[in-house]
Amino acid sequence: MPSSYFHLRDSIVKSRIPSRLIYNIAPLTTCQQPLPIIYKFSSLLNQFSNTLIHLNSIHAQIIRNCVFDYHFLATKLVKAYSDLGFLTVARHVFDQCSHPETILCNAMMAGYVRNRQYAEVLHLFKLMGSYDIEISGYTCNFALKACTNLLDNEIGMEIVRIAVENGFHLHPFVGSSVINFLVKSGNLDDAKVVFNRMPERDVVCWNSIIGGYVHQGHFKEAIRMFLEMIGCGIRPSHVTMASILKACGESGLRKLGRCLHGCILALGMGDNVFVLTSLVDMYSKLGDTGSATLVFNSMCSRNLVSWNTIISGYVQNGMIPESLALFNRLVQSGIGFDSGTLVSLIQGCSQTSNLENGKILHASVIRKGLESNLVLSTTIVDMYFKCGAANQATTAFRRMEERNVITWTAMLVGLSQNGYAMDALMLFCQMQEENVAANTVTLVSLVHCCANLGSLKKGKSVHAHLIRHCYAYDVVNMSALIDMYAKCGKIHYAEKLFNNGFSLKDDVLCNSMIMGYGMHGHGHHAIGVYGRMMKEGLKPNQTTFVSLLTACSHSGLVEEGKSLFLCMKRDHNIKPSDNHYACLVDLLSRAGHLEEANALVKQMPFEPSSSVLEALLSGCRIHKNINMGIEIADKLLSLDYLNSGIYIMLSNIYAEARQWDSVNYVRGLMRKRGLKKTPAYSFIEVGNQIHTFFAGDDSHPKWDYINQLLENLRLEVEACGYVPDTSCILRNVNEPMKIKLLWGHSERLAIAFGLLSTPYGSSIKITKNLRVCVDCHTVTRYISKIVKREIIVRDANRFHHFVNGECSCNDYW
């Protein structure tokens, strides 16, 4: 950039004698032009500065007449050129002036602002400082706008200080810029103070502060200010309405929303694209897609944002086919689409787990060169995870050139939800190495990872992190922590947190606690929480009853479960869902009430899903009701279900009935349907490491020791009267081989490793991804007695506490 000021800047700052200024004073003093010429050019510029040809010719005449150093004209030229986007020429005009003063500098800054050259604005601002050029309210305005966009807090706060010292902030124009900067830099309180001190507040000032509250998610406060503004007799502008519609939609205020719709028509804004688009968005957020559609169809002009808003509204309300139809209309209309459109469509794929469409859309993102769009790329990562394609999600993530907290968090949540909690924790370390600051969503996803891993140490450290950042007492975070402590075996920690947080009266918090008690077999405590909810007038939801019924099932509380199932409908008007039926069937069939469970399934008001049948089938297997088992199995096979666990259970049933042909048939079906058995694994946390063992896994560095210990333990437990139960080994091999396979089960390997690596007398905690088999359950009971250690096993369903040859659950099931 040809800027003489820039080249000279350093020496100027040092010497404080701007040499060029001294030598260039000449034109101003010698070219004594009569004023009428200047007025002539001024009026020419007023009339013809909007086309480049005219502007160039006027500019040439100005130079010929030697009046280019008149700031009056230079300022107009700078504005005209920058309005046309010719910033370099504007800068040249600026540089030609021998005595740049405030207004000329301001005009140049304004040009940079209009052309989004924010870094140049700040350069110029610093330059003004080094030339001792006076700063005005206008200067502060432009410089603050640059700081707001560049997120430059340091210079921004300096400008705010200058503005306040000079009282510029009292002016509505500067005040609103100050408020905007303070809001975007997170100082909402300071913004409010500035706002309150302003002697006169026009509608833009109100818009700034209201917009600030909306921006920070303080919707109720935004609405309060809006009403206050009306109370002051200020007529809302279309900007006010756009902000307040957003606040209304986000906070779910249906009545106010309808009211605002009326206001918009009354204020004559019924043809404003911005306002109507905001209205469409509000109705979508309120779940009223009918009204959103009506408003959208009534719009006389629409832009791409309007289309994106309605498409996104449809997706958010689960109307995927409708969103696609609208997308087709959009393409046919010739408007085209952008990254925002694709984000919504890809979300639609996530919702319906439509990997195929997701891939097609991903391909079109690459074709259109939109990969560099951060939001879009993050959506793609999320989509792959929601479709269960963790590998492709990771690949998409690795391809990204730019990532922010949300990208990283999407990765962490995705990995954790797809069963890669350990990888998520490792990724978090990488995130920290790259200095990306975690937010509360990130931390909650980490709490979930620790819960899945049963890693108390890491869980506690995330808890500490939450406390340090004052996030710990948010209900979402507390619920996650309660779940984590429960899953890490510390039910009393969970209890403590819950008792502290109960005053928040949150249903999700209660559900977490009920779930935790259930997992630990404390059914009566779980029901106790429900009692407390009733006493405090808290409304239970669907999940509450799923948790309660699960808790009853794990504690064998048949009567309590049945009565809860009844009062769900009767007292709370919650229709039992498929999930609730599955829980009740599970409860009944585990307890041996197979006929009653079967009758319940038959009288369900809708077709039982595979999970209901699975619960019944599991009961048939436990209580060895082969006939009913086969009957249910036949039904299940016809459902073409994709859960490999069911096929394993089916072949179990057939194996126990010694129907080897059927066993082979089911196995073949599994292969044909492309299902693999989920590999069983167990893990244990020792020191800072988590050690994972798969069944028959001899890859651990300490394998020799583990193997020797297991051999010794086998001799000991056999001496105590243990008899192997090989019924869970489905492979058609001889008895000694089956026993050998049993001793390779992952939970035994993890326990043996735990015994080897932890101090004598301490308790051992292991976690298994699937359910513990009956033989491992028996062996662990014996081991706990022999080694005099408490052994805690958390499996896919619940906790088993083994102490001195006994287990907390009365029988294995």
Added chain:
DNA sequence: ATAGGGTTAG
């Protein structure tokens, strides 16, 4: 002669 506020998507 130079000036401020707003809508969609992770």
